[in-house]
Amino acid sequence: MKNNIKTLRAAFQLTQSDLAEKIEVSRQTVNAIEKGKFDPSLPTAFRLAAVFNCSIEELFIYESEE
Amino acid sequence: MSSELYINQKSNSMNSKFIASRNRLAKWSLAWVFTTALVTFGSQFLWDSQIITVLSISISLAVGVGMVLANRKFVNDGxxxxxxxxxxxxxxxxxxxxxxxxxxxxxxxxxxxxxxxxxxxxxxxxxxxxxxxxxxxxxxxx
The missing domain is CATH 1.10.287 (Helix Hairpins)
Known part of the structure; x- marks a missing residue:
């Protein structure tokens, strides 16, 4: 699943560590989510949306696996 | 307390909790290895009593249970x-x-x-x- 987290994080001037602290995960997890290697849980997605003050749909772009 | 401050404090406590769980698991694992070695080598070189052997095996089992529980906590704290x-x-x-x-x-x-x-x-x-x-x-x- 693609996402706009890296762009938004840069716009909000946050490091991966800053964002990790805000959404209660490790920096490695933020890095994996940004690179699209790991899809976060729904609570983490909501916390990300709260940090960037946007909706989940604005953060993540769903791609069908077909 | 602002929500941002609350989240940061909660996150920091989560990280320290995870590190504490990891250290606790390492201590339990070392203790289990030590008690297992004690059972193996103690019965060969240190004592010649079945009661002491049974007692040391019981201690090793109890420490092993502690290690398993510490491992579960370690996984849950991640x-x-x-x-x-x-x-x-x-x-x-x-x-x-x-x-x-x-x-x-x-x-x-x-x-x-x-x-x-x-x-x-x-x-x-x-x-x-x-x-x-x-x-x-x-x-x-x-």
Missing amino acids: DELQRKIQLESMALTLGLAVVVGIAYSQLDTTNLIKADAEISVLILFMGITYIFCVFFNSRRYS
Whole structure:
């Protein structure tokens, strides 16, 4: 699943560590989510949306696996 | 207290909780290795009493239960990616231990190897497999 987290994080001037602290995960997890290697849980997605003050749909772009 | 400050404090306490769980697991694991070694070598070199042997095995079992509980807490204290890495590593380790363990046992029962199949070899295999799985899974998500 693609996402706009890296762009938004840069716009909000946050490091991966800053964002990790805000959404209660490790920096490695933020890095994996940004690179699209790991899809976060729904609570983490909501916390990300709260940090960037946007909706989940604005953060993540769903791609069908077909 | 602002929500941002609350989240930061909660996150910091989560990180310190995870590190504390990891350290606790390391201490329990060392204690279990020590008690296991005590049972093995103590009965050979230190004492000649079955009561002491039974007592030391009981202590080793109790410490082993503590280690298992510490491992569960360690896994639960990780975030979702860390739990996924642990779950995948444990699944691979368990699967390989069953498959390789049975094959190793069959090598013994069919007399294809001269030495007896020892459980310690299987435990060593599981330990090495688990370390490799955690290493490669961590790299996969980094």
